[in-house]
Amino acid sequence: MDGLHTKEMGEILRRIRKEKGLRLEDIADQNISPATVSNIERGVPHVLPGKVQYLLERLGTNESEIIRLRSGIREKLNKIELDMLAIESFCDIGEIDEAMYKLNKYENLDNEHPLAGVAVYLKGKCLIAKGAWKSARRALNTSIKLSAKYPAENIESCSYCLLGVIAYFTNELEEAISVTDKGIKAFVNEGKRSQVLDVLIVNKITFLDKLNRLGEAMALTEEIWCKKEEIKKPDTLLHLYQLKVNILRKMDHHSLAIEIGMEGLNRAGMTTEYRRILELWDAIGAVYLKMNELDNAEVALEFAMKIEKRVRKRNYIYISTLTKYGIMKMRKGEVKKSEQILSEAISLGEKLQAEVFLLDALIYMGDIKILLDKHTEAINYFKRALQLSKNQKIKHKQEYVLSRMMHFPDHLNSLEHQEYLSDLHELQQININVY
Structure with a gap:
């Protein structure tokens, strides 16, 4: 038949x-x-x-009954698939409430239904957009179980991809890499949602970059860079450009970073991917900031801040842009203005519960408080930053924060001083062993 x-x-x-x-x-x-x-x-x-x-x-x-039933089943499945596509599109453009409303009618879809995993996956995706990490994680783990029966849908890979995003925003960077690797392994080449493999790889580069594992991050970047023209999703391609700029900056290849950034902006100009355009300008601003070309940094970062108004999603990267803008103002001697901008960055980071971006804002606010001779306040910001850097296992930032606090022993009690000094020596020894 x-x-x-x-x-x-x-x-x-x-x-x-x-x-x-x-x-x-x-x-x-x-x-x-x-x-x-x-x-x-x-x-x-x-x-x-x-x-x-x-x-x-x-x-x-018998065959005749199957043919009769098949016609009705096919029609119903096609209708639900179209509904699912519409729901995901609503989610992608930031209309989360509308997407959740449309998902409600599939709340009790039979677990054996071929699209049950898709429905739960979309619920997880919507919950992420709302910042409901725990509920989203539960939904995505359920979607992995349900979709295991239908590997060609690639919902398992998509779910692992979003679990990586959740781990990233909840300071579990090693976990983010682990679940992302599971998503890459589960991917079916001949299946649907082929773009998810590129997203998984680019996300892994993001996590490696945050952990300062630059060698691994650059190796993976170069691997996918050779095939960048095959990346179908503009958002993913522009994200790759931004990541390469960031990694090149950290490796002190400033001229190449600017060149790649400009190439990315030329591509971005043909899209309406405002969030990625903001990120590219942010990345270019960071390069100029590291080169201490403050006027160029100001141009880039101010443009990024203006683009932010066009971004409809929860914009975590804007915390980073505000932080860089505050650093630039600090270096220009506008200390009070810098304090005001960094305060805005910290407030936004707390509001969005985006601790992975909040860390730098806290560190530099500590530096600003030192310039303003507010040492007790500085220590308080450094303590918060230290805890976040420990949570995220970002050792080079732990070392920086601890070294800053050691300059002000009078603002630490004896037990704190001893503990922090011991931690600093341990981190410095690790660096000696590495290099």
Whole structure:
């Protein structure tokens, strides 16, 4: 029978079995196992046609009934798939409430339904947009279990991808890399949502960059850079440009970083990816800041700040832009203005619970307080930054914060001083061993 090994055919056979009140074990006998019945219902392509025909006989149905039912099932599946696409599109453009509203009607979708995993995945995606990390994590773990039956949908990879994003924003950078690797491993090349592999790889570069594992980050960047023209999603391509600029800056390849950044902006100009345009200007501003070309840094960062008004999603990178702008003002001698800008960055970081971006704002606010001779306040900011850098396992920032606090022993009690000094010596020894 034409089309027996399809998702819709499996759904028909599953429905017939359910309507008859039969379990997989009730259907199985010496000629067909429960696992084979399950594979047929899931549309697994390698099942022998003879087994499918035998299952039809076991269910007491025939080809004409299947053809009749298939027409209705196909129509319903197509309608739900279109609904899912619309829901994801609403989520992507920031209309989260509308997406959640449309998802409600699929809240009780049977776990055996071929699109159950997709529905739960979309719920997780919407919850991430709302910053509801715990609920999103639960939904995505559920979607992984449900979608395991339908690997070609690549929902498992998509779910791991978003779990990596959650881990990133909740200071679990090593976990972010771990689940992202699981997503890469689970990816089916011939399946749907082919763009998710590029997103997973680019996200992994982001996490490596944050952990300052620059060698690994650059190696992975160069690996995907050779194939960048094949990246279909403009958002992902521009993110790759931004990451390469950041890594080149950290490796002191400033001229090349600016060149890559400008190339990225030329590409970005043909899109409406305002968040990525902001990030590219932010990255270029950071390069000029490191070169101490403060006027150029100011131009780049101010443009990034103006673009922010066009970004509809929860804009975490803007915390970083404000922080860099505050640093630039500090270096220009506008200390009070810098204090005001960094205060705004910290408030936004706290509001969005984006501790991965909040860290730098706290560190530089500590530096500003020192310039203003407010040493007690400086120590308080450094203590918060130290805890975040420990949570994120960013050792070079732990070392910086500890070294700053050691300049003001009078503002630490004896136990704190001893603990921090010991931690600093340990970190410095690690660096000696590494280099």
